[in-house]
Amino acid sequence: MQLHIRKRVAEAIKAGTGHSTEVVPSPLRQLARLISGGDTVTAQLLRGLLWKYRIFVVIALLTSLGAAVFEGSTLAVFTLALEALSGAETASAYADLGIVGEGLQALQQTVTSRQLFFILVFVAVIMQVIRSGLQFGSRYAASFITSWSEGDLRRRLLRQFMTMSYAQTSQYKTGDLVSYSEQITYVGHLLFTIHSGISLLLILVTYVAILFWLAWPLTLMSVLALILLSLSLGRVISNIRHISSRFVQATVTLNEHIVEFLSGLRVIHTFSREHYAIQRTGNAIDESVRARRLALVWKGAVDPIVETTAVVGLACFLALGFWLVENEGLTTLPRLAMFVIVMFRLLPRISTLNAQVAGISNDLPYAERVANILQQDDKRYMVEGVRSFNKLANQIVFDKVSLQYSGEEKVAVSDLSFTIEKGQTIAFVGASGSGKSTIVNLLLRLYDPTVGQISADGVDLRELQLSGWRERIGVVDQDTFIFNSSIAENIRLGRLNATREEIITAAQVANAHEFIMELSDGYETVVGNRGYRLSGGQRQRIAIARAVLRDPDILIFDEATSALDSQSEQLIQVSLENLRQGRTVILIAHRLSTIILADRIYVLEAGGIIEQGTHLQLLADNDRYATMWKLQSLG
Numbered sequence: 001m002q003l004h005i006r007k008r009v010a011e012a013i014k015a016g017t018g019h020s021t022e023v024v025p026s027p028l029r030q031l032a033r034l035i036s037g038g039d040t041v042t043a044q045l046l047r048g049l050l051w052k053y054r055i056f057v058v059i060a061l062l063t064s065l066g067a068a069v070f071e072g073s074t075l076a077v078f079t080l081a082l083e084a085l086s087g088a089e090t091a092s093a094y095a096d097l098g099i100v101g102e103g104l105q106a107l108q109q110t111v112t113s114r115q116l117f118f119i120l121v122f123v124a125v126i127m128q129v130i131r132s133g134l135q136f137g138s139r140y141a142a143s144f145i146t147s148w149s150e151g152d153l154r155r156r157l158l159r160q161f162m163t164m165s166y167a168q169t170s171q172y173k174t175g176d177l178v179s180y181s182e183q184i185t186y187v188g189h190l191l192f193t194i195h196s197g198i199s200l201l202l203i204l205v206t207y208v209a210i211l212f213w214l215a216w217p218l219t220l221m222s223v224l225a226l227i228l229l230s231l232s233l234g235r236v237i238s239n240i241r242h243i244s245s246r247f248v249q250a251t252v253t254l255n256e257h258i259v260e261f262l263s264g265l266r267v268i269h270t271f272s273r274e275h276y277a278i279q280r281t282g283n284a285i286d287e288s289v290r291a292r293r294l295a296l297v298w299k300g301a302v303d304p305i306v307e308t309t310a311v312v313g314l315a316c317f318l319a320l321g322f323w324l325v326e327n328e329g330l331t332t333l334p335r336l337a338m339f340v341i342v343m344f345r346l347l348p349r350i351s352t353l354n355a356q357v358a359g360i361s362n363d364l365p366y367a368e369r370v371a372n373i374l375q376q377d378d379k380r381y382m383v384e385g386v387r388s389f390n391k392l393a394n395q396i397v398f399d400k401v402s403l404q405y406s407g408e409e410k411v412a413v414s415d416l417s418f419t420i421e422k423g424q425t426i427a428f429v430g431a432s433g434s435g436k437s438t439i440v441n442l443l444l445r446l447y448d449p450t451v452g453q454i455s456a457d458g459v460d461l462r463e464l465q466l467s468g469w470r471e472r473i474g475v476v477d478q479d480t481f482i483f484n485s486s487i488a489e490n491i492r493l494g495r496l497n498a499t500r501e502e503i504i505t506a507a508q509v510a511n512a513h514e515f516i517m518e519l520s521d522g523y524e525t526v527v528g529n530r531g532y533r534l535s536g537g538q539r540q541r542i543a544i545a546r547a548v549l550r551d552p553d554i555l556i557f558d559e560a561t562s563a564l565d566s567q568s569e570q571l572i573q574v575s576l577e578n579l580r581q582g583r584t585v586i587l588i589a590h591r592l593s594t595i596i597l598a599d600r601i602y603v604l605e606a607g608g609i610i611e612q613g614t615h616l617q618l619l620a621d622n623d624r625y626a627t628m629w630k631l632q633s634l635g
Helices: 003-014 027-037 041-052 054-086 091-095 099-108 113-163 174-214 216-263 265-270 274-300 302-328 330-374 436-443 466-471 487-492 500-509 513-518 536-549 566-579 615-621 624-634
Strands: 395-403 413-421 425-430 451-456 473-476 554-558 584-589 600-605 608-613
Touching: 041 054, 041 113, 041 174, 041 330, 054 113, 054 174, 054 330, 113 174, 113 330, 174 216, 174 330, 216 265, 216 274, 216 330, 265 274, 302 330, 395 436, 413 436, 413 584, 413 608, 425 436, 436 554, 436 584, 466 473, 473 536, 487 500, 487 536, 500 513, 500 536, 600 615, 600 624, 608 615, 608 624, 615 624
Parallel strands: 425 584, 425 600, 473 554, 554 584
Antiparallel strands: 395 413, 395 451, 600 608
């Protein structure tokens, strides 16, 4: 009964305010609503996990029920043993026990009271052993549910991040995504806490039944005290949930700052902004500390309230017990003594259950956050085509293509129409923000056109199997990403089944082999987070080797030589000449010296094509491209 208010408040808090005036349901009803009847994403998530591991859920519930029954029965048998030893009248007590009572009456006729006492004590011990075994079985099953659920959620979370469209995923911050993975632990803790809470509720029910059997007037008084206790705890639970939501948000902000500042550590040191980073992060830490402190303070108020109520209830119990002894004699002492024992076993469990309900209120915001990121009906996913793609046979066509990024007022590219023939080298140039990299995003289907169509050999890219299309493309980005593994593994990412000889050949084509062999461990050198142990030019040559290893039909270089020195750039130009044979090459360039051999050059401005032609033709036109060429030549 005490928990009645606890869960009522939890339901009110779920509405988001923590101060709802709605009549709150009992903990058992609220828990049932959350798991079986709730329509929130959190309820759906928990139901899905419990259904997936339903065999262990059933085992956990049945063993918990059995443990609760044996818990109460053990105390009842101890009571009967004390009554047998004291010589109290047991006929009415045996009559309440049905067939078990009939057996005890028959046994009482054949043994002495002392013998009956020891028999009942022995039976109680055996029942307690069984109860302990059932309790262990319940927790054993719950551990499977918790650990498997956490593992399942981590796999689902990773799959969600990997299968959402790039446009969707790019809206999240890195620190935000990391925090989701961390908070899965709270979902597992929530499931285990719910299991523990149900087990305790079952034990409380058996205890209350035993108390009514022992002395119903005292039990009614105790229930009244628990109701008063529940009312006094309502505000406490409301505040715990409200503050926990604040703590979740503060933790997310803190993770975002930490990941962002650690990723930009070079910039912070370069500009001497260490104190700025510490201050920004410190503000988030202060907010999380305040929220955490308040949550702990309110959670700490639970036990004092429970213990104060317990002492008041004990005083009332002693007064009522004195009245019973005065009116019914000393034969009531065994039951009164056992009543005291049951109450003292009951109260710590009530305190534990209150703490668990408070823990559920603390964990629910995390579970809600995990459930929201795993929800699929409000996320965007790339449309997967069904047609296979093996090799580019003829051409790629942009037909009146426009793209407007989500949340942006201006279009990134507008009404683009051009054709890329197989085997051609095509270059796109223009100022920053002109739409060059957007063309790469569209070719890779990181984004789909808002208007228009992109086709390969006459087939819309959206109709092709995404993995098959991307397997035929090799990309070297301006912002090269190198993983914290060996150089060989970074190159092998281009083709996972590549041999060591093929990796070395790709590195030689990219003019990376020589500097790799100069490193301490050669191709097995671990390059650190984002390849920080390598220079910018070395990282880009590793990325070029990765693309070469892929042996693609289409090679895309998105300003891939921008970080190279003149000598390295010349080496890459020679490599590009070799790579052009039989391949379609797309160059996104700022440095015009890298594209003079292109079959066709498109000059972009504000997302549209303003010039096109070969290098010599564009110079002869003496327009925008020619101006850019003169400026770079003078530089």
